[in-house]
Amino acid sequence: MTPPRERTTEETPHATPDEERLARAALTRIVEPGDEHAGRWLRRYGAAGFLRRLRDPAEPHHDTHPDTGPAPFPGTGDKRVEGWRRRAAAVEPRRDLDAAARHGGRLVVPGDTEWPRQLDDLGDARPIGLWIRGPADLRTWALRSVAVVGARACTPYGAHMATTLASGLAEHGWVVVSGAAFGIDGAAHRGALAAQGATVAVLACGVDVPYPRGHAGLIGRIAEQGLVVGELPPGSHPTPSRFILRNRVIAALTRGTVVVEAQYRSGSLVTARSAHRLGRHTMGIPGPATSGLSAGVHELLRGEATLVTDAAEVIELVGDMGQLAPTRRGPVLPRDLLDPHTARVLEALPAGRPAPVPEIADRAGTTPDDTLARLYELHSLGYVERQGGDWQLTNKPTEGANARRGGP
Numbered sequence: 001m002t003p004p005r006e007r008t009t010e011e012t013p014h015a016t017p018d019e020e021r022l023a024r025a026a027l028t029r030i031v032e033p034g035d036e037h038a039g040r041w042l043r044r045y046g047a048a049g050f051l052r053r054l055r056d057p058a059e060p061h062h063d064t065h066p067d068t069g070p071a072p073f074p075g076t077g078d079k080r081v082e083g084w085r086r087r088a089a090a091v092e093p094r095r096d097l098d099a100a101a102r103h104g105g106r107l108v109v110p111g112d113t114e115w116p117r118q119l120d121d122l123g124d125a126r127p128i129g130l131w132i133r134g135p136a137d138l139r140t141w142a143l144r145s146v147a148v149v150g151a152r153a154c155t156p157y158g159a160h161m162a163t164t165l166a167s168g169l170a171e172h173g174w175v176v177v178s179g180a181a182f183g184i185d186g187a188a189h190r191g192a193l194a195a196q197g198a199t200v201a202v203l204a205c206g207v208d209v210p211y212p213r214g215h216a217g218l219i220g221r222i223a224e225q226g227l228v229v230g231e232l233p234p235g236s237h238p239t240p241s242r243f244i245l246r247n248r249v250i251a252a253l254t255r256g257t258v259v260v261e262a263q264y265r266s267g268s269l270v271t272a273r274s275a276h277r278l279g280r281h282t283m284g285i286p287g288p289a290t291s292g293l294s295a296g297v298h299e300l301l302r303g304e305a306t307l308v309t310d311a312a313e314v315i316e317l318v319g320d321m322g323q324l325a326p327t328r329r330g331p332v333l334p335r336d337l338l339d340p341h342t343a344r345v346l347e348a349l350p351a352g353r354p355a356p357v358p359e360i361a362d363r364a365g366t367t368p369d370d371t372l373a374r375l376y377e378l379h380s381l382g383y384v385e386r387q388g389g390d391w392q393l394t395n396k397p398t399e400g401a402n403a404r405r406g407g408p
Contacts, residue, residue, distance in 0.1 A: 015048035017111070023047035024109045024129040025093035025233070030054065030084050031128060033231040034245040037076045038084070039124030045072075047109075047128070054081075054088040099234040103208040104223070105133040116142040119252050121278050127231045127249060133207045134227035141198055141227065145175035146318055147250045147275070149268040150184025150260035151293050158184055158261035158293065161285050163191035165258065168311025170197020174318075177202065177254050179246065180219055180228075182212060184260045184268070189222060202253070203230040204238040204246040211238055247271040256281030256318040258308060262296035269296050276304045281317045283308045335383070341366065345374040346383055354390035 015023075024047045031038040041050050053072040073081050097107060108114045109129040116139045119126055132138060148166055150158060166176045166188040176192040178185040180201035192199035201222045203211065207230045210216035222228055231249065232242070244267055251257055251274035259282075262268040276282045284305040287294030301307050308314050312325040335343060348363035348371075349355060361371035375391050378384045385394045 015046050019048045020046060020111075021107065021109055021129075022093050022097075023051040025097055025107055026051055026088070026091045027128045028107075028131070028231060029091050029093070029096065029233045029236075030087040032245070033127065033242060034122075034125045034248060036124040037073075037080060038128075039126060041073055041076070042128065043124060051088065054085050057085065096233040096235075099208065100131055100133075103133060103234065105131055105207050105234070108132055108138060114139050116253055118142065119249070122248060122252050125248065129231070130249075131207045131230050131233060132227060133223040134225075136198065136227050138200070138227055138229065141175045141200060142177075142253050144173065145177050145200065145254045146314060147177045147254040147257040147271065148184070148188035148260065149178055149247075149250065149257060149262075149271050150188075151262050151266055151268065152181050152183035152185075153293070154183040154187070154261050155287075155291065155293055157287060159187040162187035162260045163194075165260070165285070165311055165314070166191030166199070167195040167197070169314065170195035170199070172311060172315055173197075174311075174315065175200060175226075177250055179203070179243075179250060180211075180215055180222070182214065186215060186218060188260075189218060193221060193225060199226040200253075201226070201228045202246055202250050203228060204232070204242040206230060206232050206234045206236040208234045209237060243267060244270055248274045251275035251280060252278055254280065256283060256314065258283040258285065258314060259297050259300060259305070260285045261287060261291075261293045262300075263292055264296045264299065266296050269300065272300055272305065281306065283314060283317065285309060334381075338381075341370070342374045342377055345371055346378055349384060349391065349393050351393065354387040354392040356390050360391060 027038070027042070027047060027050065045053060057072070100106060107129050110120070110126070114137055130138070146169055148162055150162060154162070162184045169176055170192040175198040176188055177200045178188045180186065180189060180203060189199050189201060199222055201219060203209070205211050207228045210219045219228060231246070247267055247270045251271050254275070257272050257275040257280060259268050259272050272282045282300065282305040284297040284300045284307060286297065286301065286307060289298070306317060308317070315323050316325040335346065338346065345360065345364045345366070348360050357368050357372050357375070360375070361368045364371055375384055379386065383394060384391050
C-alpha cells in the first residue's frame with residue numbers, strides 16, 4: 001500500500017497568497033529560526049493551516065492527514081507545541097508588517113519573485129520568511145554573492161585582509177554578505193561600501209534593531225546602500241543560539257564562504273561547515289601559524305576548505321568558467337632571461353679573480369671558441385669584464401627585477 005503523500009503549502013485549501021503571507025509573518029514571531037519541527041508542519045499544512053492548528057487546536061480540520069488522527073503535530077514534543085500555541089495566541093502580524101514598513105522594510109516569503117531559491121536547500125530548516133530593509137532585490141544580489149566572515153576580536157592583519165578582500169570582490173561586481181558583527185564582519189562591510197559596492201548584512205535580530213549598538217551607523221549605511229536581512233520580526237533581540245542559526249542563512253544565501261580569522265570554537269566555522277554541507281565553496285585565508293585567531297581557519301584548510309589570498313582567487317572558485325586568477329610567480333631576474341648555454345658560462349666564472357678562457361670553457365663544459373663568444377655577449381650585457389687576456393665578473397650592479405606579484 002502506498003503511504004499517503006504529505007500536503008504542501010501549494011495544496012493547502014482555502015489559503016490565499018495574502019493569508020499565507022500574513023500567517024508567515026505571524027510564524028516568524030512564534031517559531032524560532034531553523035526549527036525543523038515547525039518546518040515539517042509548515043510544509044505539510046502550509047503557513048495558514050499551521051497557524052490555524054496552533055490557534056484552534058480543538059477545531060476539526062478537514063485536511064488533517066489520515067495517518068495523524070486528531071493530533072495535528074505527532075512526533076513534536078508537548079512543551080514545544082505549547083510554546084508555539086502560547087505565542088500564537090498573542091501575535092499580531094499586521095502590527096509587525098506595519099512596523100517594518102515604517103522602517104522602510106518588507107517581508108519576503110517563499111513564492112515571491114524576490115525569494116532566493118537557494119535557501120530552499122536548507123529543507124525544513126529554511127527560513128519561514130525574511131524581513132528586509134534596503135532598496136535592492138535580494139534574489140538578484142544573492143545570485144552573485146560571497147560570504148566573508150571571521151573573528152570578532154580580530155587582529156589588524158585580519159581586518160586588513162577582510163577589507164581588501166571585500167573591496168576587491170565589490171570592484172568585480174560581487175555582493176559581500178556578512179553578519180554586521182565587530183571585527184571581520186564589520187571590516188568586510190566597510191570594504192565593500194568603500195568600493196561603492198553591494199553588501200548584505202544578515203542579522204540575528206529584527207532589522208530595525210541595530211546590533212551591535214556600536215555598528216548602528218554602519219547598519220544604517222548598509223540599509224541605504226545595500227540590504228539588511230533577518231528572520232526575526234521587528235523589535236526582536238538576539239540571543240546566542242540565534243547567532244548560530246543565523247549563520248546557516250549566510251551559508252545558503254551565497255555561492256561560497258571565506259573565513260578570514262577564526263579560533264577553533266568560532267561561529268564562523270559553523271558558517272563554513274554549513275556552506276560545505278550545502279555544496280557551496282568553502283575558503284580560508286591563512287594567518288601566522290602561531291596565531292590562535294587563525295587556528296580554526298588552518299583546521300578548515302587541512303580539511304574541506306580551499307586556501308585563498310585575494311579576490312581574484314575567490315572569484316576563480318565561485319565565478320564563471322574561465323575566470324582564472326593570475327599566475328603567481330616570483331620576481332624575474334635579468335639573468336633568468338639568458339640563454340641556458342650563456343648562463344652556464346656565466347656560472348663558470350670564479351668569484352673574486354680573473355680566469356683564462358680555457359679554464360672557463362673547461363668549467364662550463366664547452367669549447368673555448370663557444371665560451372669566448374658567450375663571454376662577449378655577457379660583456380655587452382654588463383655581467384663580465386676583460387682583464388688583459390682573462391675574464392672576470394663585473395662589480396657593476398645589473399638591472400633589478402622586472403616583475404611584480406601576479407604579473408608576467
